Amino acid sequence: MEKKLAEYKCNTNEAIQLKLVRFPEDLEDDNTTFNPEYSHQVFGDDEVAFGYKGLKILLYYIAGNLSTLFRIEYTSKVNEKFDCVEADDVESKIREIIPPGFCTNTDDFVSLLEKEVNFRPFGMLLHTYSVHNEEAGEDITYQIYKADMTCPGFREYHERLQTFLMWFIETASFIDVDDERWNYFLVFEKYNKDGATLFATVGYMTVYNYYVYPDKTRPRVSQMLILPPFQGEGHGAQLLETVHRYYMSSPVVLDITAEDPSENYVKLRDFVLVKLCQDLLCFSPGKLMQGFSQEMVMEAQQKLKINKQHTRRVYEILRLRATDMGDAEQSRSYRLDVKRRLIGPYKKKQRELAKMRRCLRPEELTNQLNQIDLNMQHEQLEESFQQLVSDYRRVLERLAQA
Numbered sequence: 005m006e007k008k009l010a011e012y013k014c015n016t017n018e019a020i021q022l023k024l025v026r027f028p029e030d031l032e033d034d035n036t037t038f039n040p041e042y043s044h045q046v047f048g049d050d051e052v053a054f055g056y057k058g059l060k061i062l063l064y065y066i067a068g069n070l071s072t073l074f075r076i077e078y079t080s081k082v083n084e085k086f087d088c089v090e091a092d093d094v095e096s097k098i099r100e101i102i103p104p105g106f107c108t109n110t111d112d113f114v115s116l117l118e119k120e121v122n123f124r125p126f127g128m129l130l131h132t133y134s135v136h137n138e139e140a141g142e143d144i145t146y147q148i149y150k151a152d153m154t155c156p157g158f159r160e161y162h163e164r165l166q167t168f169l170m171w172f173i174e175t176a177s178f179i180d181v182d183d184e185r186w187n188y189f190l191v192f193e194k195y196n197k198d199g200a201t202l203f204a205t206v207g208y209m210t211v212y213n214y215y216v217y218p219d220k221t222r223p224r225v226s227q228m229l230i231l232p233p234f235q236g237e238g239h240g241a242q243l244l245e246t247v248h249r250y251y252m253s254s255p256v257v258l259d260i261t262a263e264d265p266s267e268n269y270v271k272l273r274d275f276v277l278v279k280l281c282q283d284l285l286c287f288s289p290g291k292l293m294q295g296f297s298q299e300m301v302m303e304a305q306q307k308l309k310i311n312k313q314h315t316r317r318v319y320e321i322l323r324l325r326a327t328d329m330g331d332a333e334q335s336r337s338y339r340l341d342v343k344r345r346l347i348g349p350y351k352k353k354q355r356e357l358a359k360m361r362r363c364l365r366p367e368e369l370t371n372q373l374n375q376i377d378l379n380m381q382h383e384q385l386e387e388s389f390q391q392l393v394s395d396y397r398r399v400l401e402r403l404a405q406a
Contacts, residue, residue, distance in 0.1 A: 009089065012082050014059040016043040016051050020171065023064040024233060026197065026204065028114050031064065038232045040171030046097050055082045055091020061098065063167075066116060067204035068123040068192075070164035072106040073113040074098060101170055103163040121200050125192045126158040127151030131246040135237050145194045146206060146239065148246045152188060153181055162188065165208060172229055175264070179226065185213045187223070189247050191230070191239055206234045209243055216258050223251050225262040228269065244276045252309050259311040274317060274399045279406065280308050281318045289326040292319065295341065316345065321396045339389065346388050 021037050023030060030036045043051045053059055058079030065072055082091050107113040127149040134143040151158050159181060169176035179186060191206035207230035214222045225247070230239045251257045262269060281287050284307065286300045296319045304310040304318065320342055327338045 009054075009082075012055050012057060012080075012091075014053045014056055016047040016053050016061070017041070019053060019059040020061045020063060022168075022171070022232075023062075024067045024204065024231065025064055025113075025117060026067045026120075026195065026202070028117065031110065031114075036233075042171060042174055045170050045176065046101060047092075053092045053094050055089075056080070056094070059094070061094060063098070063102070064113065065164065065205075066113075066120055068120050068202060069161060070205060071113070071116045072102060072164060073108070073110065074102060074106045075108060102167050103160070105160075121197070121202060123203060125149045125151075125190060125203050126155040126161065127188070127190070130189075130250055131242070133242055135239075146242070147192050147194065147203075148243060149190045149192065150187060150250065151190055152186070153184075158188075165205065168229060168231060169227060172232070173227065176227070179210060179212075183212075187211045187213065189243060189250075191234075191243055193234070205231065206239055207231050207243065209247060211247065212263075219256065220258040221254075221256050222258050223260050225260070225265075225269075240272050241276055241279075244272060245279065248276065248280065248309070252307070257309050259305055259309045261311065271395060271399065273314070274321060274395070275402055277308075277310055277314055277318050278321050278399055278403060281310070281315075282322060282403075284308075287319070287322050292323040292326045320345075320392075321399050324393065324396050325400050342392065343385060343389055346385055346392075 017040050020040050020043060022039065023036050025031060025036070047053055053061075056078040058077075060077040062075040062077065063072065076094055082089055107116065125147065128151075129147055130150055131148040132145065133148075134145050136142075137144050153159050153162075162181065166178055169178070187210070189209045189211065191208065192203040193206050195202055195204060207228075209228040210226045211223045212226050214224055216222050225244075228240070228243070230243070248260060251260055262273070265273070281304055284300075284303055285291075286297065286303045291297070291299075296316060300319055301312050301315050304315040305312070310318070323338060323341070327334050329335045329338070
C-alpha cells in the first residue's frame with residue numbers, strides 16, 4: 005500500500021506551471037512556462053502534494069495587468085479504494101494566496117487578453133532605459149514607475165503581483181497595503197502587438213519609510229523580485245539604482261537600508277553603490293590608499309543616502325581596484341585593512357574569554373576554551389577575507405562591463 009501511495013506524490017515545484025502571456029499562442033508554448041523555486045509556504049516543507057498522478061497546477065498571467073487563469077489538471081486521483089486516505093485540497097491552498105476574480109477556462113482568459121491593449125503602468129514614470137536583445141536583434145525599452153494605493157486599479161493589480169513572492173522568495177509574506185508608509189516601484193517592458201504599444205510586468209520592489217527622530221525617514225527595502233523570464237538582464241540593478249536616485253533627492257531621507265537582505269541582494273547592492281560612489285572625490289585613488297575616512301562616511305551619506313556600514317564595503321571594493329595586488333606591500337596593506345574590520349567578532353570573543361577567566365571554575369573554563377580555538381579563528385578569518393575579495397572582484401568585473 006505504501007508503495008502504491010508513493011505514486012500519488014507530486015513535487016509541487018514541478019507541478020506548478022507559471023506563464024506571462026502576451027499572445028494566445030503562448031498558452032501552448034512550453035518555452036514560455038517557468039516553475040517556482042519554492043512552494044513550501046503553500047504546500048509545506050516537503051513541497052509535495054499528495055493524491056494525484058500527473059498533477060499540473062496552471063497559473064497563467066496576462067503579461068501586463070496580471071489577470072489570472074487558474075486550473076488544475078491530473079491523469080489520476082486517489083479515491084475511496086484507498087482506505088482512510090484523501091487527496092490534498094490543492095485548489096483551496098492556491099485560492100488562499102491568489103485573489104478572487106481569476107478565470108478557470110481558457111476562452112474567458114483569451115477574451116481578457118484582447119483587452120490588454122488598454123493596460124497602462126501605474127503611477128509616476130521615474131526612469132526609461134533599453135537593453136539589447138540578441139535574439140530579437142533590437143533594443144527593448146523598459147520603464148520604472150513609482151506607484152501607491154491611490155492609483156486607480158493598483159490595489160487589485162498588486163494583489164495579483166504579490167502572489168509571485170510565494171514562489172520566488174524563501175521567507176516571503178504579504179504586506180499591509182493599508183499602511184501609507186509603503187512605496188511601490190514597478191518595472192515594465194514596452195512591446196508591440198498588432199501595431200499597438202503594450203506593457204509587460206517585469207518586476208517590482210516595495211520600500212517602507214521608517215520614521216527617524218526627530219524629522220527624518222529611513223526607507224527600507226522590503227521585497228524585490230525580477231520575474232524569472234527577465235532575470236540576468238540587469239533589471240535588478242536598474243531598479244535599485246532608480247530607487248536610490250529617487251530617495252537621494254529628498255532632504256528628509258537619512259539613508260536607505262534593506263530588511264534581511266539575501267546574498268544576491270547584497271551583491272547587487274554592492275554593484276549599485278560602488279557605481280554611484282566611484283566618481284565622488286573622497287573615493288579618488290589617492291584618498292582610497294590613505295584608508296577609510298570620516299569624509300567618505302559624510303559624503304556618501306549626505307549625497308547618496310548611504311550608511312556607514314555600506315560605505316565601508318564600497319571603500320573596500322574601490323580600494324581593491326586601486327591596489328596592485330602583485331605588489332607585496334600594497335597587497336599586505338589592503339589585507340590588513342580589511343582584516344581589521346573582519347576581526348571585530350573575534351575580538352569580542354576574546355573579551356568574553358577574559359570575563360570567563362574571572363568568573364568560571366577551571367573545569368568550566370577548559371570547556372569554553374575548547375570552543376574558542378585561536379588557530380581556527382585565524383583560519384576562518386583568512387577564509388572570510390578570500391571569499392570577500394572574490395565577491396569584490398566580481399563586482400569590479402561587472403562594473404568594468406557596465
